[in-house]
Amino acid sequence: MSRIEKRFAECKAAGRPALVTYVMAGDPDLATSQAIMEALPQAGSDIIEFGMPFSDPMADGVAIQLGGQRALAAGMTLRGVLGMVEDFRRKDETTPIVLMGYYNPIYSFGVDRFLAAAKEAGVDGLIIVDLPPEEDAELCIPALRAGINFIRLTTPTTDDRRLPAVLKNTSGFVYYVSMTGITGAAIKSRAAVGEAVARIKSHTDLPVAVGFGIKTAEDAAEIGRHSDGIVVGTVLVEAVAGSLVDGKASDRTVAAVRDLVASLAGGVKRARG
Amino acid sequence: MTSTGINSLRNGPDEEGRFGLYGGRFVAETLMPLILDLEAHYRAAKVDPAYLDEIKTLATHYTGRPSPLYFAERLTNHLGGAKVWLKREELNHTGSHKINNCLGQILLAKRMGKTRIIAETGAGQHGVATATVCAKFDLPCTIFMGATDVERQKPNVLRMKMLGAEVRPVTAGAGTLKDAMNEALRDWVTNVDTTYYLIGTAAGPHPYPEMVRDFQSVIGTELKQQFQEAEGKLPEAVVACVGGGSNAIGTFHAFLDDPEVKLYGAEAGGHGIDTENGHAASMTGGRPGVLHGNRTYLLQDSDGQILEGHSISAGLDYPGVGPEHAFLHDSKRVTYAPITDKEALDAFQLLTRTEGIIPALESAHGLAQVMKIAPAMGKDTSIVLCLSGRGDKDVESVGNYLGLL
Numbered sequence: 001m002s003r004i005e006k007r008f009a010e011c012k013a014a015g016r017p018a019l020v021t022y023v024m025a026g027d028p029d030l031a032t033s034q035a036i037m038e039a040l041p042q043a044g045s046d047i048i049e050f051g052m053p054f055s056d057p058m059a060d061g062v063a064i065q066l067g068g069q070r071a072l073a074a075g076m077t078l079r080g081v082l083g084m085v086e087d088f089r090r091k092d093e094t095t096p097i098v099l100m101g102y103y104n105p106i107y108s109f110g111v112d113r114f115l116a117a118a119k120e121a122g123v124d125g126l127i128i129v130d131l132p133p134e135e136d137a138e139l140c141i142p143a144l145r146a147g148i149n150f151i152r153l154t155t156p157t158t159d160d161r162r163l164p165a166v167l168k169n170t171s172g173f174v175y176y177v178s179m180t181g182i183t184g185a186a187i188k189s190r191a192a193v194g195e196a197v198a199r200i201k202s203h204t205d206l207p208v209a210v211g212f213g214i215k216t217a218e219d220a221a222e223i224g225r226h227s228d229g230i231v232v233g234t235v236l237v238e239a240v241a242g243s244l245v246d247g248k249a250s251d252r253t254v255a256a257v258r259d260l261v262a263s264l265a266g267g268v269k270r271a272r273g
Numbered sequence: 274m275t276s277t278g279i280n281s282l283r284n285g286p287d288e289e290g291r292f293g294l295y296g297g298r299f300v301a302e303t304l305m306p307l308i309l310d311l312e313a314h315y316r317a318a319k320v321d322p323a324y325l326d327e328i329k330t331l332a333t334h335y336t337g338r339p340s341p342l343y344f345a346e347r348l349t350n351h352l353g354g355a356k357v358w359l360k361r362e363e364l365n366h367t368g369s370h371k372i373n374n375c376l377g378q379i380l381l382a383k384r385m386g387k388t389r390i391i392a393e394t395g396a397g398q399h400g401v402a403t404a405t406v407c408a409k410f411d412l413p414c415t416i417f418m419g420a421t422d423v424e425r426q427k428p429n430v431l432r433m434k435m436l437g438a439e440v441r442p443v444t445a446g447a448g449t450l451k452d453a454m455n456e457a458l459r460d461w462v463t464n465v466d467t468t469y470y471l472i473g474t475a476a477g478p479h480p481y482p483e484m485v486r487d488f489q490s491v492i493g494t495e496l497k498q499q500f501q502e503a504e505g506k507l508p509e510a511v512v513a514c515v516g517g518g519s520n521a522i523g524t525f526h527a528f529l530d531d532p533e534v535k536l537y538g539a540e541a542g543g544h545g546i547d548t549e550n551g552h553a554a555s556m557t558g559g560r561p562g563v564l565h566g567n568r569t570y571l572l573q574d575s576d577g578q579i580l581e582g583h584s585i586s587a588g589l590d591y592p593g594v595g596p597e598h599a600f601l602h603d604s605k606r607v608t609y610a611p612i613t614d615k616e617a618l619d620a621f622q623l624l625t626r627t628e629g630i631i632p633a634l635e636s637a638h639g640l641a642q643v644m645k646i647a648p649a650m651g652k653d654t655s656i657v658l659c660l661s662g663r664g665d666k667d668v669e670s671v672g673n674y675l676g677l678l
């Protein structure tokens with residue numbers, strides 16, 4: 001059983017959805033980002049989504065764009081992201097880590113070389129925004145062969161006809177994007193999210209996590225009612241931004257993220273209550 | 274379009290939207306169903322005589338096609354070598370080749386039932402052409418334009434606004450074309466149900482590079498025939514400037530299978546190819562990567578982060594290039610060469626003074642390439658330059674550079 005499968009099974013047994021937290025690797029600097037990452041499991045995060053910064057994040061709103069810019073300005077690279085995962089794994093063998101980002105830095109690194117290094121570092125899964133199933137030969141299939149889950153985004157525009165193709169090589173879990181939009185926007189209809197999750201579940205046995213637009217413990221509880229996991233990102237990156245003094249980490253930075261995650265963890269615990 | 278056998282260079286793209294290694298559909302899942310739908314609509318439209326007739330009629334009576342092929346005699350005498358001819362796309366309605374593509378796509382958007390148009394623009398020529406067809410076809414439109422470009426191409430910003438478009442300045446990054454394209458893609462993902470993204474160059478995810486090339490191929494098709502009528506042969510060389518590559522691929526496509534015709538693409542060499550991040554010559558100075566929906570040559574750092582690049586010309590100030598050019602670069606069918614800001618400014622002035630034609634700074638890059646090769650060619654040979662646009666939009670910036678203001 002992979003770390004991801006194991007973690008979803010544990011959450012299911014505990015009668016709650018998994019809390020998946022997204023933070024940007026290297027934001028606002030390497031040491032602080034490492035400390036944030038290490039604080040996440042303790043605060044109640046079940047799965048860590050670790051953003052690989054990219055100069056041109058076409059599917060991200062302003063908050064995550066700025067987070068990526070801070071990370072790049074502080075010198076983060078793809079090699080650096082893998083180094084952070086490696087350090088994390090020395091202390092934590094169980095929390096699944098999913099790298100999320102865009103294809104070009106990986107393509108530039110070299111697909112095979114990247115997959116070997118990611119596996120070695122202890123990466124469990126990949127979410128690559130600009131690789132739809134039509135481009136599976138690029139990274140998805142090689143990743144599966146390397147024993148790394150390739151987690152696919154499904155969206156409100158992925159209809160029943162297209163779903164099987166999208167789910168075909170997906171593994172680990174399915175990430176349902178709650179809206180047509182970029183990260184950081186607001187969910188329009190919670191009821192529609194429930195229906196969409198049910199529709200996806202009729203096509204697959206994989207866990208379905210919902211992301212985009214979840215900001216509060218209340219959102220977490222409500223959306224978590226209908227799903228196997230919820231993903232929170234923008235508000236955590238905003239918490240980092242809000243804690244900075246003169247653009248630099250302050251003594252509140254790690255705590256700001258930790259407190260917010262703890263509150264969201266309370267939300268997922270109430271989801272089935 | 275028409276393939277001419279298995280070894281033809283005109284067969285691309287394949288089913289997956291690839292030109293060899295390049296092209297493809299590297300987009301978020303949200304956009305994928307729409308892109309497939311667009312392709313299906315385009316396949317149907319392409320063989321629908323009513324659609325093709327409408328494009329033809331508009332090209333004749335609205336754009337003013339065919340654009341003239343003009344023998345530039347004083348310029349030729351000045352350079353002292355090959356005869357120089359200008360394919361006068363700058364005389365088109367709206368002042369550049371961009372209208373050719375906009376008319377084709379707006380009719381497609383109509384067929385698809387879309388009710389809102391978005392576009393990115395650099396020099397503002399594509400923005401103006403988009404705002405123009407949106408006025409004509411009564412569709413609301415939003416144009417994304419880098420804040421730096423809003424500043425250096427003011428006349429076009431005003432034109433877009435007068436035509437009824439909303440112009441959204443983009444401050445991210447260096448505030449140039451790449452950033453405008455990112456923002457347009459974000460808008461598209463958000464409003465995918467209602468909105469048609471009218472991409473202005475032969476780049477982006479499949480089927481855009483193919484579609485835009487098809488709409489622009491009228492340039493090369495006309496010019497081949499016009500030149501044949503004038504000189505009874507094919508020209509020895511054809512030159513075009515390359516931003517995303519739409520005027521260039523439109524000019525070159527008809528000649529790809531005529532190996533006796535040398536093809537030259539002028540890239541933006543900015544401050545010089547050796548200046549790091551100081552140019553926008555993606556084929557001379559970049560390497561393959563994935564951005565904005567396609568794999569192509571990109572300016573990027575060792576970590577795969579995209580560089581901003583630089584060019585005096587807003588329309589060429591883009592770190593990538595259309596995938597078909599990447600393919601033609603690898604196959605060596607087309608020679609891509611960098612032209613510096615300074616060389617482009619010199620060419621701008623030369624054409625203005627010898628022929629009384631003020632070129633767009635983009636097109637001036639093409640002319641600078643002509644200036645490099647014409648003198649060494651025999652007087653009985655000919656070079657045709659695609660004069661992609663007029664320089665009205667640039668007079669203020671050039672005046673500033675030259676200290677005339």
Ligand SMILES: Cc1ncc(COP(=O)(O)O)c(C=O)c1O
Nearest residue numbers: 398516517518519520588661662
């Ligand atoms: C007059 C003119 N020529 C060329 C270009 C570059 O675009 P492309 O390479 O797609 O022809 C532009 C773009 O703004 C332009 O305005």
